[in-house]
Amino acid sequence: xQAMMNKDAAGTIPPQTRKRKAAEATTSPxxxxxxxxxxxxxxxxxxxxxxxxxxxxxxxLTTTTSHNGNDSHSDADPAADAMDSDDDFxxxxxxxxxxxxxDDSDNxxxxxxxxxxxxxxxxxxxxxxxxxxxxxxYLDIEFKVYxxxxxxxxxxxxxxxxxMILDISKEEAAILLRHFRWNRERLxxxxxxxxxxxxxxxxxxxxAADQPRLQVIPxxxxxxxxxxxxxLESFAIKCGHRFCVNCYRQYLSQKIREEGEAARxxxxxxxxxxxxxxRSLDLLVTPELTERYHELLMRTYVEDKESLKWCPxxxxxxxxxxxxxxxxxxxxxxxxxxxCGHRFCxxxxYTDHQPAPCELxxxxxxxxxxxxxxxxxxxxxxxxxxxxxxxxxxxxxxNHMTCRKCKYEFCWMCMGLWSEHGTSWYNCNRFEEKxxxxxxxxxxxxxxxxxxxxxxxxxYHNHEQSARLDKxxxxxxxxxxxxxxxxxxMSWIEVQYLQSASQALQTCRQTLMxxxxxxxxxxxxxxxxxxxxNQKDLEMAVENLSEMFEKPVQDLAQPGLKVDIMDxxxxxxxxxxxxxxxxxxxxxxxKWTFNVDLVSGAPLVNPTSAPGTSSRR
Amino acid sequence: MASTKRIAKEFADCTxxxxxxxxxxxxxxxxxxxxxxxxxxxxxxxxxxxxxGLILKMPTDYPFKAPTINxxxxxxxxxxTNDSLGNICLALLKSENWKPSxxxxxxxxxxxxxxxxxxxDDPLEQRIADEYKRDRAEFEKNARxxxxxxxxxxVNFVQAPDPKDDKSKNxxxxxxxxxxxxxxAAGRQGGSGSGSASRPAPPA
Ligand SMILES: [Zn+2]
Ligand SMILES: [Zn+2]
Ligand SMILES: [Zn+2]
Ligand SMILES: [Zn+2]
Ligand SMILES: [Zn+2]
Ligand SMILES: [Zn+2]
Numbered sequence: 085x086q087a088m089m090n091k092d093a094a095g096t097i098p099p100q101t102r103k104r105k106a107a108e109a110t111t112s113p114x115x116x117x118x119x120x121x122x123x124x125x126x127x128x129x130x131x132x133x134x135x136x137x138x139x140x141x142x143x144x145l146t147t148t149t150s151h152n153g154n155d156s157h158s159d160a161d162p163a164a165d166a167m168d169s170d171d172d173f174x175x176x177x178x179x180x181x182x183x184x185x186x187d188d189s190d191n192x193x194x195x196x197x198x199x200x201x202x203x204x205x206x207x208x209x210x211x212x213x214x215x216x217x218x219x220x221x222y223l224d225i226e227f228k229v230y231x232x233x234x235x236x237x238x239x240x241x242x243x244x245x246x247x248m249i250l251d252i253s254k255e256e257a258a259i260l261l262r263h264f265r266w267n268r269e270r271l272x273x274x275x276x277x278x279x280x281x282x283x284x285x286x287x288x289x290x291x292a293a294d295q296p297r298l299q300v301i302p303x304x305x306x307x308x309x310x311x312x313x314x315x316l317e318s319f320a321i322k323c324g325h326r327f328c329v330n331c332y333r334q335y336l337s338q339k340i341r342e343e344g345e346a347a348r349x350x351x352x353x354x355x356x357x358x359x360x361x362x363r364s365l366d367l368l369v370t371p372e373l374t375e376r377y378h379e380l381l382m383r384t385y386v387e388d389k390e391s392l393k394w395c396p397x398x399x400x401x402x403x404x405x406x407x408x409x410x411x412x413x414x415x416x417x418x419x420x421x422x423x424c425g426h427r428f429c430x431x432x433x434y435t436d437h438q439p440a441p442c443e444l445x446x447x448x449x450x451x452x453x454x455x456x457x458x459x460x461x462x463x464x465x466x467x468x469x470x471x472x473x474x475x476x477x478x479x480x481x482x483n484h485m486t487c488r489k490c491k492y493e494f495c496w497m498c499m500g501l502w503s504e505h506g507t508s509w510y511n512c513n514r515f516e517e518k519x520x521x522x523x524x525x526x527x528x529x530x531x532x533x534x535x536x537x538x539x540x541x542x543x544y545h546n547h548e549q550s551a552r553l554d555k556x557x558x559x560x561x562x563x564x565x566x567x568x569x570x571x572x573x574m575s576w577i578e579v580q581y582l583q584s585a586s587q588a589l590q591t592c593r594q595t596l597m598x599x600x601x602x603x604x605x606x607x608x609x610x611x612x613x614x615x616x617x618n619q620k621d622l623e624m625a626v627e628n629l630s631e632m633f634e635k636p637v638q639d640l641a642q643p644g645l646k647v648d649i650m651d652x653x654x655x656x657x658x659x660x661x662x663x664x665x666x667x668x669x670x671x672x673x674x675k676w677t678f679n680v681d682l683v684s685g686a687p688l689v690n691p692t693s694a695p696g697t698s699s700r701r
Numbered sequence: 702m703a704s705t706k707r708i709a710k711e712f713a714d715c716t717x718x719x720x721x722x723x724x725x726x727x728x729x730x731x732x733x734x735x736x737x738x739x740x741x742x743x744x745x746x747x748x749x750x751x752x753x754g755l756i757l758k759m760p761t762d763y764p765f766k767a768p769t770i771n772x773x774x775x776x777x778x779x780x781x782t783n784d785s786l787g788n789i790c791l792a793l794l795k796s797e798n799w800k801p802s803x804x805x806x807x808x809x810x811x812x813x814x815x816x817x818x819x820x821x822d823d824p825l826e827q828r829i830a831d832e833y834k835r836d837r838a839e840f841e842k843n844a845r846x847x848x849x850x851x852x853x854x855x856v857n858f859v860q861a862p863d864p865k866d867d868k869s870k871n872x873x874x875x876x877x878x879x880x881x882x883x884x885x886a887a888g889r890q891g892g893s894g895s896g897s898a899s900r901p902a903p904p905a
Contacts, residue, residue, distance in 0.1 A: 308801045
């Protein structure tokens with residue numbers, strides 16, 4: 085099944101998995117002083133990997149994009165970044181060899197052994213055979229993006245092939261392929277075996293007498309419109325359910341135009357499941373529908389394959405190919421990134437939700453929607469100043485709030501004094517579990533359960549909201565930067581670091597957001613401390629950057645702050661990759677325990693009674 | 702319009718030889734697309750001898766699109782929203798199942814059928830469905846209390862004015878449930894999802 089998709093590539097080049105390590109490469113983290121390194125730094129490439137052949141999905145894909153957003157390499161080396169863009173990656177689709185060379189020149193391949201020695205050349209580079217032994221990173225998702233023309237070409241190639249092998253017309257080959265849901269092997273096998281039946285089943289009757297045609301039958305009354313006029317043209321497929329041609333056309337028009345169906349439209353008769361064959365459709369579909377009809381037929385190619393999915397972005401016509409199967413979703417969160425820039429989960433099509441696995445996301449979103457009334461009051465955009473009670477509106481992404489009236493400085497999330505955060509830094513990413521005595525009381529229990537949920541929801545929602553505010557802020561800043569450019573003579577390129585910072589903030593907040601949904605379902609074990617520490621580090625880095633980002637435009641243009649922002653940006657991105665790699669590795673190895681079953685459909689366990697929350701620490 | 706002839710024929714079929722327990726009137730002779738249907742609960746159902754009002758509407762592109770049905774008489778049933786909207790979940794009416802040659806008479810028979818055999822696995826009211834599965838006696842008690850209160854006497858065909866009214870109903874004493882309070886789930890706090898059709902779609 086896989087082999088037919090890309091026969092040129094199949095078997096020639098083994099799955100190539102590579103990883104950029106630019107996250108670690110050039111810039112060193114700036115806020116070292118505020119951040120004791122609690123654990124050895126992981127790189128995006130080095131630490132935990134496993135053998136490519138067994139880990140890689142069995143696809144003939146030859147390209148891999150490392151998938152950490154637009155982050156891991158964006159600030160270290162803008163030139164390399166540009167060269168490495170998805171566009172280049174795509175333009176090399178047809179030439180895998182070039183692709184590899186291009187990648188090699190990027191110098192981003194590393195082995196666990198040599199990652200500490202940056203100047204040691206990658207011995208593997210340029211040697212195609214050694215690609216076979218390339219290691220794979222847990223965060224790496226292999227995928228490939230196809231533009232509409234790529235999809236069309238793949239279909240055309242398949243049609244050509246079947247046309248040659250089976251010696252049937254291209255039109256018939258296309259109909260048969262769709263009938264077999266683009267499973268070339270099965271089609272060829274079945275056709276060789278019993279051609280007559282295959283043609284019949286696909287509606288390709290062989291005798292002229294069986295050709296679908298419009299007929300005028302005396303005494304006929306259409307069961308849909310109840311018309312029975314003389315000369316009324318009617319039509320029926322093999323089942324013999326006959327309707328007038330007007331009704332047939334209106335039925336098809338509705339299916340095609342409104343319901344987006346084409347390849348599997350059933351007979352209009354109540355309870356009849358027979359699919360209207362392509363020949364009949366060609367005969368009945370009116371010219372104004374033809375284009376849409378063919379477009380829909382093309383879509384079946386993507387929709388019939390588990391390894392292909394449409395990019396869910398509204399204006400995007402690309403499809404993404406990925407080998408991650410439904411059953412893998414308890415082990416991996418397959419975020420892919422389309423050429424249009426949209427990053428989404430291949431498993432559930434929802435916007436990128438790493439590190440939380442799909443099932444947790446589904447449960448979390450459902451929970452949030454079910455509890456929306458409770459959640460509503462927290463999600464309000466205003467809070468009272470803890471000191472003077474005047475209402476404060478959050479207008480930027482940063483959590484460091486200063487009351488305009490009394491100048492009281494506090495943390496938006498926990499409402500605690502900000503200066504206390506300054507020394508013990510972030511105390512606010514972790515929910516302090518309640519004592520067992522309190523939990524024994526049934527009433528307290530439900531309160532703890534609610535509070536626990538609200539704790540995580542609050543933080544989840546806060547980052548969701550902050551990401552939006554950061555984006556707004558960037559838009560505003562961008563406008564001012566344009567003005568500033570005019571006045572100060574700074575070039576457009578020179579202000580692009582703000583774009584990178586804004587992107588980093590949004591991507592990192594997106595990740596942070598989901599770490600809280602993840603944490604909500606996470607049962608405590610010896611690994612959760614590391615996770616929480618990573619979460620804290622990322623949160624701190626993000627708040628840091630966010631705060632700088634909110635400085636007045638005049639300040640932003642100063643060289644010192646610019647360098648600072650650039651450093652913080654790459655630090656944020658790095659922290660994010662570290663967090664995600666840790667969660668991805670433990671997920672792949674089954675080391676996390678969740679309060680709920682990751683296999684969908686399992687009953688939801690009340691988190692209060694789950695091991696992670698009732699156990700005392 | 703193509704649908705007029707068809708609807709007229711269906712109306713004639715349904716009124717000259719009406720299916721058991723079903724009677725149909727037209728609220729306005731000028732509009733064939735809206736029917737008032739009175740369903741008498743089958744004797745072997747828990748809803749007997751209740752009589753229920755339904756409004757059946759056929760869209761302009763009927764029969765290519767399915768008709769819609771709303772209960773105007775309150776009913777305690779897993780597949781019918783327990784509110785003044787009376788939305789009903791019928792497989793037959795879903796766009797993937799509806800065919801232009803499907804007939805109203807079959808729809809009405811299906812409606813009467815789910816009074817005998819609710820489908821708790823495809824519910825609109827999860828709580829009632831759970832009760833139906835777990836505690837049949839309690840369910841029947843509640844269903845009968847509703848019949849007693851709403852489904853006796855003259856059948857009304859007044860449709861709910863505002864879909865939003867569902868939310869406030871918890872506190873609305875006037876539209877409240879019978880004395881036994883079979884209506885809203887008691888003790889539900891924080892407004893979680895016992896409501897009707899407001900369930901969020903999980904990511905696909
Ligand atoms: Zn048929
Ligand atoms: Zn007709
Ligand atoms: Zn896209
Ligand atoms: Zn997902
Ligand atoms: Zn104040
Ligand atoms: Zn705080």
